[in-house]
Amino acid sequence: MKWKFQIGNGCAHNRQTSQARREPPALSTPLFEPAERPRIWALSISRLRDLFFDIAGEYVERADLRIVSYGFEDAVREIEAAGTGRPDVVIAGGSNGAYLKTRVTVPVVRINPTGFDVMHALARARRDGAKVALVTHGNTPDEVRRFIAAYALDVTFASYQSAQDAESVVLDLRDRGIDVVVGPGLVTDLAAHAGMGAVFLYSRASVRAAFDTALEVAQATRGETVRRQRLDNLLQHLRDGVVALDAQGRVEVMNQRLASVLGIDAAKAVGRVLLELAPDLAGSLPDADGDTFCTVRGASYAVHRGPLASSSAAAGTVLTFQESRAVERLDRTLRSRQRVQQFSARYRLDDIVGASESIERVRSLVRRYARSDATVLILGESGTGKEMVAQSMHQLSARRDFAFVAINCGAFPEALLESELFGYEEGAFTGARKGGKAGLIEVAHRGTLFLDEIGEMPLSLQSRLLRVLQEREVVRLGSTEPTRVDIRVVAATHRALTEGIEAGSFRADLYYRLNILSIALPPLRERPNDLLPLAAELLRQAAAREPRLAARLPDAAAAERVLGGLGASLRRYTWPGNVRELQNVIERIAVELADVEADTDADTDALHDGATVLTREMLHAVAPEIVEAHERTTKPATPTLRERSRHVEADQIRAALAAHDGDRDAVCNALGISKTTLWRKLNAAR
Template sequence: MSESSVHNRHDEFLRPQPRTIMTPLPVSGPRPRVWAIGISKLRDLYRDIAGEYDARADLRLISRGFEDAVNEIAAAGADRPDIVVAAGSNGTYLKARVSVPVVLVAPTGFDVMHALARARRDGASVALVTHGETPGELRRFVSAYGIDVVFASYESAQDAETCVLDLRDRGVETVVGPGLVTDLAVRAGMGAVFLYSRASVRTAFDNALDVAQATRREAVRRQRLDSVLQHLRDGVVALDAQGRVEAINQRLALTLGIDPATAAGKLLLDLAPDIANAVPDAEGESLETVRGVSYVVHRGPLADNGVTTGTVLTFQESRAVERLDRTLRSRQRAQQFAARYTLDDIVGECAAIERVRSLVRRYAQSDATVLIRGESGTGKEMVAQSIHQASARRDFPFVAINCGSFPEALLESELFGYEEGAFTGARRGGKAGLIEAAHRGTLFLDEIGEMPLPLQSRLLRVLQEREVVRLGSTEPTRIDVRIVAATHRGLTEGIDAGEFRADLYYRLNILNIALPPLRERQADILPLAAELLVQAARREPRLARQVRNGTDAANALHAVRVPLSEHSWPGNVRELQNVIERIAVELADPEAGELTHDVLRSIAPELFERTAREAASLTLRQRSRRVEADEIRAALDACNGDRDQVCEMLGISKTTLWRKLNDVAQAGGAKPRSRSLR
């Protein structure tokens, strides 16, 4: 290194260093408490500049040192300082013995050079005494300028006295050093120059305020973090690298039976020895039992600048995990498994349909299983969806499955789900079944009479235990699901034939709804046809201009109302919908004329063939009996099977009522339903 570069470096060392002015972040609360601890000359410097900090700090001057200063800080209790300013051996002593931050007064290069220059004027032989090792840069600077200075250092007050006496014996006339050293030098009859300046003390005070503000901000941050921890539903504890508690929330502290206020800084295993086996050895999760309660324990790292400095443990009750799992399962595929129909979609004003609506409203308030009976096409699924929509489960899935449309093996996996590897072609990760998908909602089992016998046994267990076991699994999954089943066939006949389990039947037939066929709802045929035509018009833009509402639809169907009304509709509403779709296509054609009998005959010949065949096969007396029987059945439905009320309504006796129904049965008509009479 050249001589000029050495001089440049040491000129920089000699020049007073400017302070970096940092605008502190605003911190609410009182002024920070700063204790300036020093004796002799340092105390006088404190006093000289203390007034400059009245607005920024609660500054207190303490004329004590070493153990006396430690005791005074300890005795202050809640009024103890936020930060301490001290110098030399006194400051080093305090840093090792008090829990509050200590900022040391450090002389600048300008302070050292200025003090050495004064000392050279007072004596030929000068010594620079510092606490601890003399900085190497200072030695190089003195050597570069050829200054004759003796360097010495001390560690304690006793070392300082020995050091000063030794320098006197070596012929040193003037000592440059901290207040303790200069006081000792004066008592030893030597010249003394105090090392510190007002600038170095101001720098220490400013640094102390910066540290105090940073500490307060950190305390506020920790307080907010602690508040977040306290509001967590799970138990959480943060540990340092040695396993000591840095933070713990109230929930975990109560679980472990420890005081969260005194837990910080203590080993977690000392506070709760029984937790040792519940802490995973590596990062990740494990299911553990703590004081008789099952927890999912998660272990994760706490990192500082990319270096792991501790661990965070989270304790989550397994019951809470199960509740969350049920909630998530209930929301999965919500759009796919949603009911579309409500009670308002059931069209009809006859007594039988009014009875169905009344039962739907009543049964929707219960969670009991419902069995819906009715011919194919009578609207069993629409009724099931209406029950779901009117129930408290309306916001959860409505899952419908046709038990007669799947092969037995496929139906089992669809209903109950399967684990990974349960069979060849099983989806990776497994699959939840439709019963699980209906959790907290409604499971609609259409054509329940077609379910294979082995699956009937498994379904019976679901109904009894409210849990489902996936294929390939041994662990049951708890479910909360309402079952609605439907059938077009007589289940009691299936029981007699050995095709349906009697115990399952009695589990299903708790609440029941019987849907009347369309031929028994003759007054509803035309309103239904009009509503179906309006729905078809919404899907066909060409027809939408002609059929805007029910009145337009009724007018369009007026010419064919008789064949529509007189047809027996063996396919029920489904058959009626098919015919209306054909009519909609015909009406949407701008080149087609009005809808007439001939047009209807051409697009739906079965309406006229069946009517003609039935008319030819029945005598006038039989037709009269059938009309009479239909009226009697309608009266029975309207009176909820009360025969006395029916007889009063029709003006006939009970004997006449039974005779007329039996006459129709003998003639090949529908059999009288003894269940309807009471």
């Protein structure tokens, strides 16, 4: 039977008059937007509707109230058809409320008559007739029976379960001679239609109590909805797949990440058994709380199982699926970040001492190349400061905030160099670290990788390095998955790589990949005017590390005064070890000066007075190779024809260098020789 409120004859006529007299308060202008207030529907197909209208005005500012004249299945359809405008809570009475409770997904608040309602209704009924019946939905409450028995009232009890049952109960009471029926709206309407007296059981107080309860339920429901929406939003933004299961393994919630992995619809998965949706997971999920690995559609995942509620494992389970490759990438990133502090550039462009044209040209190239990400090849003899130039370039580049990773390619055996550069996976070889290790190429991600002595790199590793330069990706030892890297490569060598190409010890394709931008560093002997300022700066640095000299040589000017008498001797030496050799000599001088300071009387402190303490004899004591080399060069000797030819060629090259302001590229083009030949002929004439 379908029930729908219709304005008709009998008691319904009075409701029509009442409705015409009072418009539904929910249609009046609210003080707040309806979306901000809970939506409450009051449903009735009986005289209960009049009570709804009577008290609705009290709730217009607290709720978006709608009084609906539908009942039973018609009410169910109306609620389900409302879509996003569905009520937060429904108010109904008697059998209508009981029916809706089991058939709609929104909370239903039933109107319950109070003891005062029963007393008042029975008193009215006794005034209207001798025989009274109390009809309730469901069993008559025991407290009502005890109350009536205590006052020796002659009342017949009856109850009903459904609308059809209510009609049968009313007709049976009529046949038994009952004069007046007390009950809910459905029953009283049926009694009036059957020609019996009818007293409505509900009062404004009971309806008001139902409205108050509905407001509390609506607010609690909305709060829970907001919390669930936030939780769902959190789950949807997780990078890992997450599913919550009940005690029977049915899906309670699943984020889209996991649904995509399993190839299912997340919304349709709710309420279904996970292993039925994804049978491939059978046997691979952890049986207890913990971690394991499984394969889903060809991809490996780390799966963690934990309880849905802390109180009991039977409450359900949470499974998180994390892609193994993502775990590996995160591990590599963390390892790289942990090692970044070990790899930083110390030198800046201002640390390069010298005012010669060749050094100024180097500074100009460093500034220009720092703006590019192209690979740079730094050429120069050992000890000319190739790493200092590389660090200066890094400090001026956009990568200055990231790692500067340097490795000497000639300082490691081939196997060790390969693992240091490219890294390795766990178990890649005997003795491999548990968890593997990130190589220096990975550590340099977003920074600069400096490959010193690149000419010493074994051929087998040159091909692997070539792929890194071409593809910007690295494969660890024991792995098949490449890792993308964003690095700027700077290489350096003291060897002539073109000769290595001719000899077959260096790959031509790697050379062309490295030699995109080039900086040639001049040897120390070719910038004699820079020698004394450079020696003074090195002496100042050495004095700063020596407590006995720190106060006596506070700056480079003081250091230069001390070294001034040795300038000629220092300039005459060819410095085959370049700046590194000069630094070693200066360290010896600093130790000698510290001993002199200790032996000098405070009143005649030569260092404090700025006098020249260092003499040729002292230099011979600390650096005999410098004095002896000068003595050898001053002895007359008859050069061979080949030596004379070398000197002539060297003189021509030096003249060309002077004519081209030290520009070696221009000299090579003018003389028709390569840089390698240029260096070889200059070195051969020493």
